[in-house]
Amino acid sequence: MSERSSQQAPDSDPVQGTTGSGVLFERARAVMPSGYTRNMLVTKPYPHYAVHADGCLITDADGRTRIDWVNNFASLIHGHNKREVVDTIAAQASRLLSATMPTEWEILLAELLVERIASVEQVRFMNSGTEANLMAIKAARAYSGRSKVAKLEGGYHGQYDLLEASYLPTPAQWGERENPSVIAHNLGTPQSLLDELVLFPLNDIAQMQATLERHASEVGAVIIDPVGLSLGTGVYARPEFIEALRETTAKLKIVLIFDEVWSLRGGYxxxxxxxxxxxxxxxxxKMIGGGLPIGAVGGSSEVMSVFSVENGEPAVKHSGTFTGNPMSMAAGFVAMSLMTPDAFNALAAQGERLEEGLSRALYDTRTEGHVVNRGSMTNLLFTPHTPVDYRELYTQQTPERASLARRMQKLAAAEGLHVLRNMFVGSTAISVAHVDQTIDAVTRALVRAKRGEDGEGA
Ligand SMILES: Cc1ncc(COP(=O)(O)O)c(C=O)c1O
Structure with a gap:
């Protein structure tokens, strides 16, 4: 036994979960800043450590089992341990984990995506959504010959520092609506990088057009999540806004990037x-990796030719040690193959049932708020109406509403639900009975929240 492992608590067992979350967190705090390696998981007083899962149920190190409505932030379209995916992963793990050689799996997954997505003729793979957006920006710059990038104020596209800017600006920072200030998301971001970003608000066609026209000679790419602001906010783009964005970018010869890292689950x-x-x-x-890390960029053969090596040095150089690794490619191919049009329809029906039930829960408990749903994504919002853009989302978020949203997450956990940001991400593993159980659990949590209870571990 190494010196290091002999220091571990004797009853620790990552497979059986014999040590509680509180004890695990104490160990984590000693070796990771604040005890975390992923800020999305920050929970007071400590996170629930996962031990195992089955279908839509996830069990933590304290022996509590909950319905998983997070699905690893919208990546597990089949929930946990989908038999066909697990069997494929197990077989591939014994055959070949990774190599500096391509495998047929990457062709199979690329063929599947090309067959389904009309705008995609060719694909390149990466290992995360962040990396996909980074490569897409490089491709757009090379293709357009212009370096600036435009995005929504409040838009989220992963951890590339250019795209992180103005993800969460405050009113004191954000400046004029017609000319929003670009705000660094991290201390130390160079001003020269921020100067490469241009912002426009969601759902304001005139403002978007004016902004892009003003910067047309410098902007090479616009990136947007076609659903709306960002995952978890429930703030949607009006279809006519996306349509106008398509027309404007085409007219100005700006490369339009749809960030479908999570929104690909919106339909077949x-x-x-x-x-x-x-x-x-x-x-x-997310979902195209079947539960394993993945990212991808796809587009017309013409735009994707910036990656081509046939005529010597490519315009954009792309490689990566784990790029196209057979584990992610195989898991992704099998998981995506199981997502037939019928499977997408069933997920949409699941979302509608949940939306209806959660709306009823709000009504029955006389709680201010409303529920929004798109396919497999349902958000419980404690605001009087759906905000149209980031600034309205921010200003509608009074301290009372923010406190209710925070307490609800904890009370939902106490009632047997694993939920983040009051967002319910569907999966094919969730049955009608689980949906109904969820509606009952949310109703109980809302009653407790109104009584002023503070949830688990508070
Ligand atoms: C729209 C969008 N783009 C990009 C990302 C980043 O993906 P990843 O976490 O795989 O880097 C996310 C993650 O939530 C996302 O929602």
């Missing part, structure tokens, strides 16, 4: 298929 042909609008480039991730 992605959210773009539902909208009937084709971007120049599409970035993907």
């Amino acid at each position: 042909r992605g959210t773009q298929g539902e909208l009937g609008i084709q971007p120049d480039l599409t970035t993907m991730g």
Whole structure:
């Protein structure tokens, strides 16, 4: 036994989960800043450590089992341990984990995406949504010959520092609506980088057009999540806004990137298929990896030719040690193959049932708020109406509403639900009975929240 492992608590067992979350967190705090390696998981006083899962049920190190409505932030379209996916992963793990050679799996997954997504003729794979967006920006710059990038104020596209800017600006920072200030998301972000970003508000066609026209000679790419602001906010883009964005970018010869890292779950042909609008480039991730790390950029052969090596040095150099690794490619191919049009329809029906039930729960408990749903994504919002853009989302978020939203997450956990940001991400593993159980649990949590209870571990 190494010196290091002999220091571990004797009853620790990551497979059986014999040590409680509180004890695990104490160990984590000693070796990771604040005890975390993923800020999304920050929970007071400590996170629930996962031990195992089955279908839509996840069990923590304290022996509590909950219905998983997070699905690893919208990546597990089949919930946990889908038999066909697990069997494929197990077989591939004994055959070949990774190699500096391509495998047929990457062709199979690329063929599947090309067949489904009308705007995608060719694909390149990466290992995360962040990396996909980084490569898409490089591709758009090389193709357009212009370096600036435009995005929504409040838009989220992963951890690339250019795209993180102005993800969560405050009123004191954000400046004039007609000319929003670009605000660094991290201390130390160079001003030269921030100067490369241009912002426009969601759902304001005139403002978007004016902004892009003003910067047309410098902006090479616009990136947008075609569903709306960002995952978890429930703030949607009006279809006519996305349509106008497509027309404006085409007119100004700006590469339009749809970030479909999570929104590809919006339909068999992605959210773009539902909208009937084709971007120049599409970035993907999450669900297309079947539960393993993945990212992808796809688009027309013409735009994707910036990656081509046939005529010597490519315009954009792309490689990566784990790029196209057979584990993610195989898991993704099998998981996506199981997502037939019928499977997407069933997920949409699940979302509608949940939306109806959660709306009823709000009504029955006389709680201010409303529920929004798109396919497999349902959000419980404690605001009087759906905000149209980031600034309205921010200003509607009074301290009382923010406190209710925070307490609800904890009370939902106490009532047997694993939920983040009051967002319910569907999966094929969730049955009608689980949906109904969830509606009852949310109703109980709302009653407790109104009584002023503070939830688990508070
Ligand atoms: C729209 C969008 N783009 C990009 C990302 C980043 O993906 P990843 O976490 O795989 O880097 C996310 C993650 O939530 C996302 O929602």
